Amino acid sequence: MHSNDKETLFKEALGNYPTGVTIVTVTDDEGTPFGLTVNSFASVSIDPLLILWSIDHKVSSLDAFKHSDRFAVHILAGDQQQLCQRFASKGTDRFGESNWSMSELGLPVLDDAFAVLQCKKYNQVEAGDHTILIGEVADISIAREKEPMLYHRRCFGAIPSQFYGE
Numbered sequence: 001m002h003s004n005d006k007e008t009l010f011k012e013a014l015g016n017y018p019t020g021v022t023i024v025t026v027t028d029d030e031g032t033p034f035g036l037t038v039n040s041f042a043s044v045s046i047d048p049l050l051i052l053w054s055i056d057h058k059v060s061s062l063d064a065f066k067h068s069d070r071f072a073v074h075i076l077a078g079d080q081q082q083l084c085q086r087f088a089s090k091g092t093d094r095f096g097e098s099n100w101s102m103s104e105l106g107l108p109v110l111d112d113a114f115a116v117l118q119c120k121k122y123n124q125v126e127a128g129d130h131t132i133l134i135g136e137v138a139d140i141s142i143a144r145e146k147e148p149m150l151y152h153r154r155c156f157g158a159i160p161s162q163f164y165g166e
């Protein structure tokens with residue numbers, strides 16, 4: 001039986017909305033890296049170059065993101081399912097099990113993403129049980145030979161080939 005209460009309908013509608021998948025990373029004051037899997041990422045503005053994502057107040061790295069003046073968004077490639085799950089699961093050694101390096105901007109950058117956007121924090125806005133983090137893009141790298149990951153109804157993977165037509 002499907003429930004028709006508004007929250008259930010909201011989750012059903014939004015859960016069916018296809019997105020890409022990102023991992024957003026940051027360091028705390030001691031330089032320890034933190035990160036999580038995120039699909040609330042969106043483009044906001046061209047002038048200046050702004051993006052946003054939102055973080056649940058329950059996430060353990062909330063304070064690191066709220067206190068830092070920067071963060072890095074990795075748009076995952078279609079073959080990065082393992083990384084996607086690692087950064088969404090409790091009790092995994094997210095950075096210990098992953099290949100990454102510290103960037104010149106002092107941000108933990110994971111290897112092999114489709115694209116990496118290193119951002120200076122532009123604004124943060126409290127919104128219900130999440131905080132919206134808006135970033136101004138300071139540096140972008142793209143692996144043009146790769147394709148991004150697709151996420152839909154809790155399934156994720158490479159973009160199906162028929163997507164592109166001929």
Ligand SMILES: Cc1cc2nc3c(=O)[nH]c(=O)nc-3n(C[C@H](O)[C@H](O)[C@H](O)COP(=O)(O)O)c2cc1C
Binds near residue numbers: 039
């Ligand atoms: C595909 C996917 C998208 C997610 N998007 C978000 C998001 O936009 N914001 C968020 O706060 N959590 C999001 N999550 C959940 C977080 O990844 C998860 O709660 C987080 O890794 C928990 O971190 P913690 O163990 O450090 O608290 C998403 C999870 C998945 C699998």
